[in-house]
Amino acid sequence: MNSSISFIVPEIILCTGATALLIAGAIGSRRRLLNIIAVMTVAISFFSMFAVPGNIHSVFSGMLINDAFSYVLRVFVLVVAMLSVLMSIGYTWPQEEDAGEYYFFILLATVSMMFAVSAGNMIMIYLSIEALSIISYILACYFKKDVLSTEAGVKYFLFGTLSTGLMLYGISLVYGLTGTLDLEKILIQLKVLEGYAPVLGLAAILIFAGFAFKASIVPFHVWVADVYNGAPWPVAAFFSIGPKAVGFALLIKVFFGYSLFLSSIWTGIAVILAVATMFVGNLSAFHQDNVKRLLAFSSVAQAGYIFAGLAMGLSGLKAAFFYIIIYTFMNMGAFACVSYLASDLSDIKALRGISRTSPAGAFILSVFLLSLAGLPPLAGFWAKFFILCSIIDARHYFLAGILVFNSCVAFFYYLKIVRTMYFDEPLSTVVSRKTSYSTLIVLASCCLMVIEAGIFPRILLDFLGLLFH
């Protein structure tokens, strides 16, 4: 039990911090204090990750698993949380908001994500997904006086509860089939159950729907654009990286680690869905003039690339992982940068001629966008490259062709933003931007990461290599 507790120390720290923030917010502390508490909490939690004992395999009687996968992902989730918190600090909130509660939710969402990625039991998976969802609904409509934000929250809620409900039904079927919800025991049982593929398939599909909803894979992606659009910028940025990464982590964990899906049809289904995701994401983004929606659809398309890698089985796993990590940084950077440059407007016109007024900002945003598009030698290129490698290695030439076509389409709309920044004349109205250190830190770290991983992808690859050893 002691070791169990020591395992979840980072989560406990987060919970403590969250509670402290809730209280501090309630007693009306100053904004700056809340910011500091939030950052400190995440930082302490991050450092406490080093103290997590490595010798135990599972804690809380199998509820959580302590392996390289979960360890890396928990660290990763904390990084995401840190970026989100920093971006939230730098963000100019347009209306009065409850900052204490806001950080409370962000930290609790982080806790849920950490539980999700280290879960060893279907119960934990369900609960953490549900917790993450509930918090997300609240965060999405955090501008409660804003119609768009509220609508986003409601839509997210309506879509999300159905997904998690269906997932729950799938889990119940798994329970019926195997008599257990422990992932490792399920794995053992599955071998016995080979004759009952259809029921298992039904369960798998329902569970898959729940994960795919988080990972925004077609046709479970429809909420993405509307929710990102309505949600506040930092929240949208958070959604685009945190829950999505968790969705993919769970897909990997459940469908690879425990091969819930029978591999014979997994590839087929996954390829079809990946293709659909790429097409729908890219083509929907094609005409967008709303940068936030554009980025939302682009994140759908990016999910498609990642999923295409996953469809290739184990060979694509590392590529997909690489992609997720890179994607997090470039997408976060893009969101943070647009939100900073466009001063909270999401129309593309707000970015007109920004290269004259803010050359560095325009440059950094271009880096993120081109990296998202996959231009070498930025990190996004390597991400796509490894995905393509795995696809071609598996001889899915057609899929590779489609991916490449989609990249072309994607180039169009990413470049459209870049074009607006560089080719157009600036707007006559001078916008004043508040540049805070936290924004700078977010932008700089993401930009560095994107460029560094572009020039020396080896470092990240070696790191991932440890994971898959």
Next chain:
Amino acid sequence: MSVVVFYFLAFCIGASAVLSVTVRDVFHSAIWLTLTLLSIACLYFYLDAGFLGVIQILVYVGGIMTLFVFAIMLTARIGDRSIQQTNRQLWPGLLISAGAFTIMLKIILSGPWANLITLNPGIDLKVVGRALLTQYVLPFEFISIILLAALVGAIVIGKVKE
């Protein structure tokens, strides 16, 4: 005898569930839902899960349904019978849910359910309680976080500043 009871409960559950999504009045549908939930509670009793049955009645019928009714009251006028309650995709919706039902049924009935006839004599409440606080203590604690979050969320969103 027990077979009759089951079919009766099943009928109650099914019929009231269908009614709860088809009657025009939202208020009525909430009441039908209550009936469904109650029948399900009975089914739990029938399946030797008395504790769950009690929880079902307490939390659902007592808690959630009250909330529902409050919500229906708060959002006035929507109980009006004259308002269209179904959207434009009634028929596609019906079709696809019927299709889903058929196909899920077909798939599920191919399952190994006939093998599961061990019929354990009923699980002691103590076992459940102990499991909850030992083996499943983490989920159990986690639920409290979820509830806390939901509570705070409800306050944050629900409170109206003048």
Next chain:
Amino acid sequence: MPNLLTIIIFFPLLGGLLISLIPRRNESIIRLTAVLFNVMTLGVVGVLCTLFDRTSSAVQFLESVPWIPDIGINYIVGVDGISLGLVFLTALLGLLAALATTSITKSVKEYFILYQILMTGMLGTFLALDLVLFYIFWETVLIPMFFLIGIWGGQRREYAAWKFFFYTLAGSFVMLLAIIAIYFLVTPHTFNMLEITSLAPHLNNNFQCVLFLMFFLSFAVKIPVFPFHTWLPDAHVEAPTPVSVILAGVLLKMGAYGLLRICVPYFPYALDYFAFSLGVLGAVNLIYGACAAFVQTDFKKMIAYSSVSHMGFVLLGVAAMNSTGLNGSLLEMFNHGIITGGMFLLVGVLYDRAHTREMTAFGGLSSTMPRYAFFLTIMALASFGLPGLSGFVGEFLSIAGIYFTFPWLAALSSIGLIMVVALFLTIIRKVLWGRPQSAVHWPDMGFDEMILLCPLVLITLGVGFYPEIILQFQRQAINLLVRMS
């Protein structure tokens, strides 16, 4: 000088970084820095040329550093006879184009930063010997070019920039697929271009053909080969003068270089199989380009289309698959870079004065601008391959090469030879001859403009008189190539 090539590749980029640190109001310092860096690059390339062992067919100055060992991507650069000439061409035109930027007044800083990145991309493409590295440099060229056309271009700059970008992007993505495919098809898996040279020819015929076509498609867009050429007139016309010079002088060569570096040695069967089609495309390019140029009314567009025509010779030379043809092809690349670079500079000179490129606006410049007439005449003559000027040698070798392999194609392309003459004489006639059309008297070329053209004219004359100057560097490498294919 162990890292000579790395220095050459990244030196321009260093210049770009340095420029980015200079405040934007110091325009003259920025220009000076850019020129200085290009001069130094050219200097280092000059050193490279002198140290280069021209009796060896091997790749020289090889540098190999593991980059991503997981899948065997290495940083490998090296130079051989095929790339040396093009590297020199790039450095030379790079310097000239950096000098010819008097017309660039908008956002000078950004211009030179992008320009320096472009230089790195181009030099890297010619020097990289790892397929992935090659691809990365290849792509690096795209974005700077997109901006250079899109921001500093003419009236329809945006259309041209998009068109250029997507044409080449589509092409290069196909190449990316091919690169990855070839990696998985050869055993042991490798991206090392030198190793693939010995591995790829053992692939089975179908794979060879498909991969050949994929690579070819990518290169075809860049070269450009009919019917993938329509980006070229637009891009060339809309780009500012120095960018046109680079575009025509160097960028087109990247495609042709790829053809020689990848398509020819890797897929001997496919090359054999497609040689005739390649030759036909070359002939079509030659004739089509000349014809389409003939009826243009825009001076720059005429030159642009003539590039299409000239690249036909390059294709013909490759299709010939013998040392004569390949030598001709490679030489033609170099020559075309010099000549068309000069041509675009000359168009730019005129545009700076007339602010139009319509042919009808010109005429009689031979009397009013005799120096201009001198340079334009020499360049035009070299363009249509007047013996004694450099163009002829490349064209002749290409045609001779293709004659040895496909006599009828040579006969067909000879029609193109006549059309090219008609084209350039018409240009001379319309621009230089006749009565001056403009009431305004345009000043003749100044010293600053002549200094740009002099090296080009000298090289044109030098190579024309004594082609060995260039041929000696490439001969051994070409022989090796012929032995392989």
Next chain:
Amino acid sequence: MVKYVYLIPIFPFLAFWLNILLGKQLGRLSAWIAIGASLLSTILTFGIFFGMVTANVHNYTCSLGSWISINGQTLSLGILVDNLTLMMLSVVTVVGTLIQIYSVGYMSTDIRFTRYFAYISLFMASMLALVLVDDLLMLYIFWEGVGLCSCLLIAFWHEKPAAAAAGVKAFITTRIGDTGLLIGILILLASGHSLRFTDLGAVQGSEVLMTVAALLIFLGAMGKSAQFPLHVWLPDAMEGPTAISALIHAATMVAAGVYLVARSYVFFIDHPLALHTIAVIGAISAVMAASIACTANDIKRILAYSTISQLGLMMLALGVGGYVAGTFHLMTHAFFKALLFLGAGSVIHAVHTQDIHQMGGLLHRMKVTGITFIIGALALAGVGPLSGFWSKDEIFIALWQSGHPVLFAVAVLTSFLTAFYMARVIFVAFLGISRRQQQIHESPLVMTIPLIILAFFAVFLGFLGAPWCINGAFQHFISPAMHEVIHMNWGMVILSSILSLTAITLAYLIFVKGFRLPSSGEQYFVCFYKLIENKYYIDEIHEKIFIKPFHQLCSLFKKFDCMYIDGVIHAVATVTAVMASYIRRWQTGRIENYLFYQICGIFILLMVISGKLCRIF
């Protein structure tokens, strides 16, 4: 001495660069630089000439270094000096120098004086190099060089649209021939043959292919020497300065085609079909051009057509094996045709018109010009004992010996027509009454002295080849292998004398006495006349067959680019965009639709599962 032969073209070449680069500074001096350079070349040429003749050396070759290596052969810049070369060198240098001197007067008022001399120096350099080189590819290189100079000089007065057009036309038309030459060279190269003229006799290979090669090489010669049907450029080329017409389009460059055939004669000899073709083409050109010359009114055009006709005769002679006859006529023709052109130039210089009907009585006003012109005309007409008489006689003899009656008849007819139209020019322009009121002055000395010198050559050069004079010195010189004694063929002498005299008489009757055909004959004559007057409509046919389709093709390609290729590209973009806007509409904003998508997705997946797995099941 002969080892300095490579300097011959170098002098003018240096003069060219000096003039082109320092033109402005040099001013009038540039002319004397050019003249000095060619004078040096002339002196060197004659030095070598006499050196070789006295040493009785017939052959000198040397290599100046390799140029390029192709198909395993190293092509080097080599020099071949034999008697043919020497003859050509002498002609080119002498005529060239004289014409340059003449040009000083002729071009004195031109604003581009220095450039003129620069071009002409370049021409001299290329032409001399062309004559000197020892293999076909090198010849091709300089061949193009002279073509370029010809083009530049035709279009020298480019302000005249006609001149500019003529320049372009000249180059393109000759380029057609040149391309043939290039392919011919390639055929030889590809079959592994040496391109040296000295090795051409030993060429082996498939008869058909080699004949094709020979024909293609001849195509090159046709282009340069303006043989039918590639002759169209030469009349137009008369837009250039007359001195240029004299030098390039009468004496030297156009003769290069004949020179090429003579130079590769050993090769042609082996392929009778090619030789026949040469003869036929020569014959057609000869008679066709001569007939056109009879109707033309422009004095320069008359001379131009005459040139075509005479070159045709040379080709004809070469085609039937009359190597000596052809080259002999080449030499004599160079001098008297240059003389005629310069005379015409002098006239034009004075009267500012080229229409012979606006001249008249010039002989009295311009004594020197008139007399020298008449000498040239008589030489051309083949009136003995002027030089043309002897060379024409040689051609007749060669034709007669070859035994082709038709070709012989053609030659006779051509010769008759030649005499007729030259007489016409003289009667109309130089004799008769003056039709101009203004003062007409004789040209300055700098122009008349070259005329006199050329007239001297026109009169006496023929004796070199006259059998009774120095025993056919020319014949033995040009064809050293020939040893038999040349005899006078009196039959031919009488025939040609009668011919020319008849023609002159006829011309006298028509143009001086106003004799007209009976009206009945006139009607037939009129259509024929019209046909000839319109130059057999060859220009129109060219226009219809080549130029118009070419322009149409060009426009078609342009359209194809814009409409089809770009059309496809734009269509791809549009389809993507339309698809995108359609897919975008899926995002309806209505949550029930979203849920429906979701359930549909699950439903489809279930279908897949049940379909796939149940089958396995």
Next chain:
Amino acid sequence: MIPLEHIVVLSVFLLSVGIYGVLTQRNAIRFLISIELILNAANINLIAFNKYLSTPDGLGQVFALLVVGVAAAASVVGLVLIIAIYRLKKSVFTDDFNLLKW
């Protein structure tokens, strides 16, 4: 005892009714009601399997208990969201929430 299949059929039916409700109801509250049906369908499954399975660890019941808790939390948040949007739009009909589209 009745066979397990029958209970499963019941739960599938309940699930389908829930899906039907979700798809066709325009009232957000009725949507919530349908969701509750789906959750209960899953719970029936859990309880029934718990009964029929040989493992006497009460896992099904524990999970069902947790699900009830989560369902409560979700309902609370959902209803609050509905009320929040009702305050802004005076409507709880989902087809009125269509500002965010395309």
